[in-house]
Amino acid sequence: MIRTEPPLATARGCVLGLMLGDAIGATGGTLPASGLLRATSAGQLACFTVDGLIRAHIRGMHKGLTHPPGMIWHAYNRWAVLQGIAGVKPTYGSDPPAGWLAEVPVLRERRGSAPATVAALQKGVVGTLERPGGPSIGAHGLTRALPAGLCTWWESPGSLGASLAALTHGGSALPAAALGATMIHLIGLGNTVAGAAMRAHSVPHGSWSDTAGDLLAPALAAADARPADPVQLTRLAAGxxxxxxxxxxxxxAVSFPEREQVREALLFASSAGAKHSATVAGALLGAAHGADALPVDWLSRLELAWVADTLARDYVTQVEHSPSGAEYVEATDPYWMSRYGG
Incomplete structure (x- = not known):
């Protein structure tokens, strides 16, 4: 029997690791001794990616037809409406955004700019693989798409990752998102981070074929020849x-492959000023080693830790059990649709 749900450890590690990398990366290597580790807009948007995946699966179970990129577009719209971003109209009329994420205060706060995402939402035109939503090749097109690697019930993770980037971005952001999501998927199947990077280009990507197969080669070569070298990281992560x-x-992630090296890896990326790379490394290492490998003292200070962990758990629960039921399946949780309705 082919599993259609990600292992819980992979899902929790991926989402929590992404949020932790986002928060640590934002410190620039100067980690405060106490206090909250704050999320940026990248972490916020990744939360809404997982929320949209859950809603998309619910829709498929109840309607028999679903389109995850479209559902996640609506999720990003809710993010913008919650923050009061000018020029973004609710996609579901004038009602306030539904679901429990709307009650999370941190997600209502502006945490840095996401100009390409905001511009596309203001324009109100959903980008596709054929017609991407904008020219930006910025990092948000990748970081918010990484949880697509947990989705194996719609096309392919790589195709979904590229589709999520294409909602608002274009160009090289699409193959980056496709390969990033594919790596998360391959790690969930038991590959190491290095193994996933070596295999990612050869995995079929459904409706998305332009995966730039040699894209990851420079990173692997540098990690093999000169691991954990700030000069190499600065060169690779320039821009x-x-x-x-x-x-x-x-x-x-390949330079610090061991379970007990997660802290060192994220501090290394942050100290080198590679904040977006810290987010990616956190997701990859979290998926590879599970949430239990993430530093507990950091998680206890992570602003969105509970939100991220709840989303990861709820995603796996939805795919495994569909608590809201389906056409021929009785609901087991009467409140599930209110959590992820609308």
Missing amino acids: ATGQAALLGGVYV
């Missing part, structure tokens, strides 16, 4: 693009 974030994140 705030999705491709640079992926190369830098893979380099960091």
Whole structure:
């Protein structure tokens, strides 16, 4: 029997690791001794990616037809409406955004700019693989798409990752997102980070074929020849693009492959100023080693830890058990649809 749900350890590790990498990367290597580790807009958007995946699966169970990129577009719209971003109209009329994420205060706060995402939402035109939503090749097109690697019930993780990037971005952001999501998927199947990077280009990507198969080669070569070298990371992660974030994140994760090296890996990326690479490395290492490998003292200070962990658990629960039921399946949780309705 083929599993259609990700292992819980992979899902929790991926989402929590992504959020932790986002928060640690934002410190620039100067980690405060106490207090909250704050999320940025990248972490916020990744939360809404997982929320959209859950809603998309629910829709498929109840309607028999679903389109995850479209559902996640609506999720990003809710993010923008919650934050009061000018020029973004609710996609579901004038009602306030539904679901429990709307009650999370942190997700209502502006945490840095996401210009390409905001511009596309203001324009109100959903980008596709054929017609991407904008010219930006920025890192948000990759980082928010990484949880697509947990989805194996719609096309392929790589195709979904590229589709999520294409909602608002274009160009090299699409193959970066496809390969990043594919790596998360391969790690969930038992591959190491290095093994996933070596195999990612050869995995079929459904409706998305342009995966730039040699894209990850420079990161792997650098990690083999000169691991944990700030000069190499700065070279690979130059610029705030999705491709640079992926190369830098893979380099960091392969340079620090052991379970007990997660803290060192994220501090290394942050100290080198590669904040987006820290986000990618956190997701990759978290998926590879599970949430229990993430530093507990950091998680206890992570602003969105409970939110991220709840989303990861709920995603696996939805795919495994569909608590809201289906056409021929009785609901086991009467409140599930109110959590992920609308």
